[in-house]
Amino acid sequence: MNKTELRALIRSRLAALPAEERLEKSRQICRWVMESDVFRQATVVMAFLSMPYEVDTTPLILQSWRQGKTIAVPKISWEQRHMIPVEIQSLESGLETGKKGLRNPTGGVPVPLEEIDLVLTPGLAFDVQGNRLGRGGAYYDRFFKNPGLSAARWALAFSFQVVEEVPVGPEDEPVDAVVTETGILLCRKRTQSGGQ
Numbered sequence: 001m002n003k004t005e006l007r008a009l010i011r012s013r014l015a016a017l018p019a020e021e022r023l024e025k026s027r028q029i030c031r032w033v034m035e036s037d038v039f040r041q042a043t044v045v046m047a048f049l050s051m052p053y054e055v056d057t058t059p060l061i062l063q064s065w066r067q068g069k070t071i072a073v074p075k076i077s078w079e080q081r082h083m084i085p086v087e088i089q090s091l092e093s094g095l096e097t098g099k100k101g102l103r104n105p106t107g108g109v110p111v112p113l114e115e116i117d118l119v120l121t122p123g124l125a126f127d128v129q130g131n132r133l134g135r136g137g138a139y140y141d142r143f144f145k146n147p148g149l150s151a152a153r154w155a156l157a158f159s160f161q162v163v164e165e166v167p168v169g170p171e172d173e174p175v176d177a178v179v180t181e182t183g184i185l186l187c188r189k190r191t192q193s194g195g196q
Contacts, residue, residue, distance in 0.1 A: 006133055006167070007136070014158075017158065022053070023056060026050075030057070032183060033154065042069060042118040044117050045071055045072070045117065046118065047073055048073060049074075054156075057120065062091075071087065072085035072088070073088050074139070081138075081142075082142060086107075086109060114149070117151055117152070121140055121153055125163050125166050126163070127166045132155060132166065132174060144173035154175065154177045
């Protein structure tokens with residue numbers, strides 16, 4: 001199955017997931033992350049602002065603030081085709097909803113890459129090696145190539161998003177772990193430590 005076919009398959013499965021079930025599974029995924037040592041020890045967490053049908057990161061973001069952690073989220077520049085992590089302190093203000101329901105910070109202080117301890121990553125499909133299939137913009141692949149970034153890369157996904165094999169190219173960047181409602185799947189592909 002090529003990338004286009006796999007994207008279409010997973011998108012249809014995501015769209016078919018009932019909202020109530022999506023929220024319940026999202027809460028369980030967030031619990032797995034919050035109970036992990038990697039999260040507990042993290043001072044700065046880069047999360048993503050969930051799009052419709054994605055794992056809902058709201059419980060994780062709120063809990064991070066309660067524990068005094070800094071939350072960064074991607075600020076996307078569509079023109080320059082890149083993203084920078086900026087700190088947010090609210091899910092109610094300072095955000096605009098743009099392309100395909102993606103919420104983007106309107107302001108925010110940039111967070112130095114070397115200060116980020118954990119990057120929570122979205123995606124459409126993953127395999128046990130940590131290969132990731134995104135939405136096709138390669139924003140996270142380019143972001144992960146930044147030499148200053150040494151944070152653990154954990155993907156959040158529903159269990160049906162973990163497939164036998166994700167097709168990869170030379171530009172594709174893997175993740176260290178995939179967290180689903182059934183638990184944390186540690187991937188061994190990356191050579192650097194990545195906080196495993």
